[in-house]
Amino acid sequence: GDSVTQMEGPVTLSEEAFLTINCTYTATGYPSLFWYVQYPGEGLQLLLKATKADDKGSNKGFEATYRKETTSFHLEKGSVQVSDSAVYFCALNTNAGKSTFGDGTTLTVKP
Amino acid sequence: ETGVTQTPRHLVMGMTNKKSLKCEQHLGHNAMYWYKQSAKKPLELMFVYSLEERVENNSVPSRFSPECPNSSHLFLHLHTLQPEDSALYLCASSQDTASGGRPYNEQFFGPGTRLTVL
Numbered sequence: 001g002d003s004v005t006q007m008e009g010p011v012t013l014s015e016e017a018f019l020t021i022n023c024t025y026t027a028t029g030y031p032s033l034f035w036y037v038q039y040p041g042e043g044l045q046l047l048l049k050a051t052k053a054d055d056k057g058s059n060k061g062f063e064a065t066y067r068k069e070t071t072s073f074h075l076e077k078g079s080v081q082v083s084d085s086a087v088y089f090c091a092l093n094t095n096a097g098k099s100t101f102g103d104g105t106t107l108t109v110k111p
Numbered sequence: 112e113t114g115v116t117q118t119p120r121h122l123v124m125g126m127t128n129k130k131s132l133k134c135e136q137h138l139g140h141n142a143m144y145w146y147k148q149s150a151k152k153p154l155e156l157m158f159v160y161s162l163e164e165r166v167e168n169n170s171v172p173s174r175f176s177p178e179c180p181n182s183s184h185l186f187l188h189l190h191t192l193q194p195e196d197s198a199l200y201l202c203a204s205s206q207d208t209a210s211g212g213r214p215y216n217e218q219f220f221g222p223g224t225r226l227t228v229l
Contacts, residue, residue, distance in 0.1 A: 034217055036217075036220075043115075044203075044218075046217045093217075099156075103153040104154070
């Protein structure tokens with residue numbers, strides 16, 4: 001079946017540090033890939049997405065590239081801020097419309 | 112503001128109570144979802160409705176009863192809950208692939224209802 005494996009947390013960084021959260025997937029066909037973010041006390045919201053191989057999704061300084069050859073969609077940001085502290089979820093949608101989420105990675109950014 | 116609202120935001124109930132959670136989406140989507148999010152556990156998909164029909168029920172206990180009266184509204188009726196049912200219950204909506212949506216259509220989540228069962 002489909003699955004998403006993302007880097008275990010928690011991840012703690014200092015402000016302005018470089019962030020990478022790894023995500024790999026297993027799916028049939030050609031899924032679409034997503035990163036969602038959940039801030040404290042809120043629901044999940046879409047951060048970025050990519051719908052085909054080699055697409056790069058970007059938003060708010062975050063980027064992720066759809067790598068079909070390595071079945072990966074790693075999230076990166078060059079300089080994190082305290083306000084980026086949240087839980088990050090990697091997810092995929094298959095052509096059958098089924099969504100699969102990773103377990104989530106908690107990021108804490110310290111001043 | 113994602114276009115998906117949930118009420119109430121917080122709910123405390125005893126094990127013998129009956130209550131309902133409400134979700135409303137203002138996005139014109141045709142699929143709606145209930146998720147359970149517990150501390151230190153993965154996000155659990157509970158129910159999926161597409162075009163107001165239940166298309167997925169992931170082995171959820173019968174003390175949780177969903178209802179989808181139209182494409183904009185989704186309810187989760189609760190009765191005889193257990194303390195381990197305490198969690199954040201999230202509603203989401205999307206444009207269903209089978210009905211002309213695309214697989215790249217993301218889900219839009221509400222803020223959740225924080226449920227505590229005493």
